Amino acid sequence: MSVRAQDLVLPVLAVAAIVAVIRIRARGGTEAAKGRRGRLREFGWCAAVLVLSIMVASTLFSLFGRNNSSWWIVIPIAAAVIVIFWPHLPARIVPVALILYGLSGYVIARDYAAGSMDSYGVMVASGPGIQADLILPQAYAFLLLGGWLVLRSADLVLVRARLWLGPIGRAPLGDQLRTLALLPVVAVLAGLIAPRLWLAGGAALILTPLLVLGVVLLIRRWPKRAAKLATAGLLCAGIAGLVIAAAWRSSMATSATCSASPQPSAQSSAYAPPVKPSSGQPVKPPSPVQLKKVCRPTPQPAFGGGTAADVADVAWGQALPYGAVLVAGQHGADAAGVQGLALLALGTWLAPQTFPRIRRMLGGTPDAELTKRVARLTESRAVAVDTASADLRRLERDLHDGAQARLVALGMNLSAAERLIPTSPEAAIALVAEARKASVRALMELRELVRGVVPPVLADRGLADAVRALALDSPLQVETDIDLPGRVPAPVETACYFAVAELLTNAAKHSGARDARITMSHSDRLLRIEVTDFGLGGADLARGSGLAGVERRLATFDGILAVSSPVGGPTIVVLEVPCVLSSPKTSSY
Amino acid sequence: MRVVVAEDLFLLRDGLVRLLEAHGFEIAATAEDAPGLLTALISKRPDVAIVDVRLPPTFTDDGLRAAIEARGQVPGLPVLVLSQYVEQLYARELLADRAGGVGYLLKDRVFNDDQFVDAVRTVASGGTVMDTEVVAKLLSRRAREETLARLSAREREVLELMAEGRSNSAIAQRLFVTEKAVSKHSTSIFTKLDLAPSDDDNRRVLAVLAYLNG
Numbered sequence: 001m002s003v004r005a006q007d008l009v010l011p012v013l014a015v016a017a018i019v020a021v022i023r024i025r026a027r028g029g030t031e032a033a034k035g036r037r038g039r040l041r042e043f044g045w046c047a048a049v050l051v052l053s054i055m056v057a058s059t060l061f062s063l064f065g066r067n068n069s070s071w072w073i074v075i076p077i078a079a080a081v082i083v084i085f086w087p088h089l090p091a092r093i094v095p096v097a098l099i100l101y102g103l104s105g106y107v108i109a110r111d112y113a114a115g116s117m118d119s120y121g122v123m124v125a126s127g128p129g130i131q132a133d134l135i136l137p138q139a140y141a142f143l144l145l146g147g148w149l150v151l152r153s154a155d156l157v158l159v160r161a162r163l164w165l166g167p168i169g170r171a172p173l174g175d176q177l178r179t180l181a182l183l184p185v186v187a188v189l190a191g192l193i194a195p196r197l198w199l200a201g202g203a204a205l206i207l208t209p210l211l212v213l214g215v216v217l218l219i220r221r222w223p224k225r226a227a228k229l230a231t232a233g234l235l236c237a238g239i240a241g242l243v244i245a246a247a248w249r250s251s252m253a254t255s256a257t258c259s260a261s262p263q264p265s266a267q268s269s270a271y272a273p274p275v276k277p278s279s280g281q282p283v284k285p286p287s288p289v290q291l292k293k294v295c296r297p298t299p300q301p302a303f304g305g306g307t308a309a310d311v312a313d314v315a316w317g318q319a320l321p322y323g324a325v326l327v328a329g330q331h332g333a334d335a336a337g338v339q340g341l342a343l344l345a346l347g348t349w350l351a352p353q354t355f356p357r358i359r360r361m362l363g364g365t366p367d368a369e370l371t372k373r374v375a376r377l378t379e380s381r382a383v384a385v386d387t388a389s390a391d392l393r394r395l396e397r398d399l400h401d402g403a404q405a406r407l408v409a410l411g412m413n414l415s416a417a418e419r420l421i422p423t424s425p426e427a428a429i430a431l432v433a434e435a436r437k438a439s440v441r442a443l444m445e446l447r448e449l450v451r452g453v454v455p456p457v458l459a460d461r462g463l464a465d466a467v468r469a470l471a472l473d474s475p476l477q478v479e480t481d482i483d484l485p486g487r488v489p490a491p492v493e494t495a496c497y498f499a500v501a502e503l504l505t506n507a508a509k510h511s512g513a514r515d516a517r518i519t520m521s522h523s524d525r526l527l528r529i530e531v532t533d534f535g536l537g538g539a540d541l542a543r544g545s546g547l548a549g550v551e552r553r554l555a556t557f558d559g560i561l562a563v564s565s566p567v568g569g570p571t572i573v574v575l576e577v578p579c580v581l582s583s584p585k586t587s588s589y
Numbered sequence: 590m591r592v593v594v595a596e597d598l599f600l601l602r603d604g605l606v607r608l609l610e611a612h613g614f615e616i617a618a619t620a621e622d623a624p625g626l627l628t629a630l631i632s633k634r635p636d637v638a639i640v641d642v643r644l645p646p647t648f649t650d651d652g653l654r655a656a657i658e659a660r661g662q663v664p665g666l667p668v669l670v671l672s673q674y675v676e677q678l679y680a681r682e683l684l685a686d687r688a689g690g691v692g693y694l695l696k697d698r699v700f701n702d703d704q705f706v707d708a709v710r711t712v713a714s715g716g717t718v719m720d721t722e723v724v725a726k727l728l729s730r731r732a733r734e735e736t737l738a739r740l741s742a743r744e745r746e747v748l749e750l751m752a753e754g755r756s757n758s759a760i761a762q763r764l765f766v767t768e769k770a771v772s773k774h775s776t777s778i779f780t781k782l783d784l785a786p787s788d789d790d791n792r793r794v795l796a797v798l799a800y801l802n803g
Contacts (some may be wrong), residue, residue: 238666436700437695439700440697440700443673443696444697450673450674451674455673456673456676456681457678460642460643460650461649461650469676469677473677473726
């Protein structure tokens with residue numbers, strides 16, 4: 001039965017893959033990237049989920065399938081169904097599945113020692129089973145890859161989440177890269193605790209997504225803090241590796257002399273008491289059985305001579321998964337030492353970049369962050385000055401060509417009328433009427449001009465009411481939800497007002513929406529404005545010069561703009577500008 | 590008819606006073622700032638007040654707020670607000686108490702004596718006068734078109750002119766129809782906007798309010 005089921009898997013997956021290709025071609029790719037690239041990407045995800053499903057299934061088979069049951073075949077079938085019916089889902093499933101599979105690698109490596117596992121990852125044993133040494137590097141790689149993909153595709157999961165987590169690609173590149181150092185730290189940590197947690201009632205099933213979510217949140221929301229944590233974690237993990245290596249070497253030395261001292265610190269079983277990852281020292285005294293095993297005459301490392309069974313027998317009392325290596329013998333300990341050194345070196349290299357204090361202590365290199373900030377400030381200042389002088393010039397030109405010219409004409413008309421009064425009063429009256437019309441037009445132009453400089457409601461009432469007025473004036477049905485307990489500083493107020501005006505104009509012109517919504521709030525010294533229209537979507541920061549202009553002008557105030565506009569809508573534009581509110585003006589009549 | 594005029598610029602205030610006196614209005618008081626205006630409105634109880642939006646002490650919308658405050662204390666006190674700009678937001682605030690007797694015009698409208706004086710009289714008698722600009726902006730709203738979709742094009746024209754504070758005869762003149770046709774249209778508007786029959790002036794106000802407030 002199981003053989004038959006096995007035979008079914010590949011054809012089913014092949015059919016699924018073909019159907020998926022056809023469907024993806026017809027659909028035209030993911031929401032994130034339409035066209036050829038989107039199709040390729042989507043198909044890549046589908047292929048990944050199929051391959052992963054085979055790996056998971058064969059691992060499960062070698063774990064539980066021995067007694068001829070074939071329930072594990074459900075997994076590739078499920079993957080096939082997903083690929084056929086929901087080809088957009090694999091992009092969301094694969095990263096998390098990779099992490100779970102990586103974690104399970106640590107559990108398997110620990111509990112199903114060499115010889116009992118037939119398959120993990122890309123390794124399939126032909127002989128007596130694959131060894132932990134081959135499982136762990138893969139598990140480590142899966143964890144890293146999964147973590148990285150989760151970070152990359154966090155924005156795919158939910159548009160709203162992406163906005164909440166903060167705009168993507170806005171954190172300085174250095175910070176983004178440094179935060180990635182969290183991944184090996186988490187992987188090492190997960191390797192150390194996963195086998196224990198996993199067995200403690202499957203808690204890992206709940207904890208893993210939480211852990212992943214926590215790390216994603218941390219990195220997205222507080223990239224600087226995440227970078228610091230990553231550096232500190234690297235240093236700790238590196239030191240832990242060195243300690244583990246040293247402890248193992250000393251215990252090897254002790255066990256080689258076959259002394260009965262409890263120092264080698266064997267653990268009683270796979271269901272071990274918690275071990276402090278940093279020290280690698282178990283707390284429970286060893287049982288006699290374990291000691292006997294440990295004292296067997298030839299504790300050969302897994303790589304070297306000795307059968308796999310030997311190694312398993314000897315090592316599993318104390319074996320410790322540390323990152324990509326299983327510390328279960330001489331070579332394992334050495335590898336752990338090397339890995340520890342590597343992590344330590346990476347941490348040491350990152351430390352001066354992440355912690356300004358250390359950098360300052362070391363003297364030397366200029367602050368990269370500060371340099372970047374200076375560059376940004378120089379640029380935004382140039383934009384601000386340019387904008388200001390361009391505005392002034394426009395104002396001058398408008399006054400010169402508009403109101404001034406009309407006033408000159410008005411004066412000429414009036415003097416002509418004065419001349420005409422004695423001779424032909426009718427003509428004079430006509431001229432005066434014309435003069436009156438000219439004055440109305442001049443006033444109208446002046447009004448428009450002033451509205452473009454400082455809109456009256458903004459000057460009178462501040463940003464909240466000015467935005468409400470904008471909402472009223474918009475041809476769209478605009479709902480407002482504004483919570484501003486004080487007055488925004490005048491320059492920020494003006495910039496935000498014109499930004500919202502521009503966004504509403506865009507929405508009215510291009511989105512095809514009938515309704516829009518503006519929410520505005522202030523917390524943690526950050527003014528946050530969200531303009532949503534329920535139109536066609538597809539707005540692009542790079543394409544629309546209007547949005548880019550708004551972004552440039554907000555940059556003067558260290559403000560940022562994020563756009564989420566999937567094809568089909570809605571378009572959400574978020575502005576965030578750091579500022580402090582002043583207490584509201586209170587006057588009463 | 591007794592009028593209170595509030596305007597901080599001397600030239601404009603003087604011009605307004607002369608214009609009003611020339612048309613037979615009695616100036617009960619003039620004010621140059623918001624507190625002064627409030628006192629004058631409460632103590633003099635004029636038939637109508639003409640108020641500039643921007644007044645001392647803060648030179649923002651003090652005049653408007655003083656007018657709304659006064660109408661809070663003396664319900665229905667007729668107020669005609671003048672401004673260099675018209676804002677729908679302010680129009681809504683003025684109309685919010687739904688008591689009528691409200692006007693909101695651009696200052697330029699003063700240039701046309703007769704129309705301005707008509708507007709002052711309409712407000713004094715409890716009518717509503719909105720500037721063409723406010724009305725035009727309202728028209729540009731897509732969503733509103735639907736709430737008023739029940740009205741025919743001609744009926745909307747009539748309602749628009751009503752919102753500008755014109756009488757039936759003025760509307761008839763403007764649209765080149767008979768006054769009777771206008772009153773027929775307005776009756777139809779009232780029916781379509783579900784306004785119960787009451788005295789005509791009040792229904793006009795309500796129709797205009799329904800139009801302006803959406």
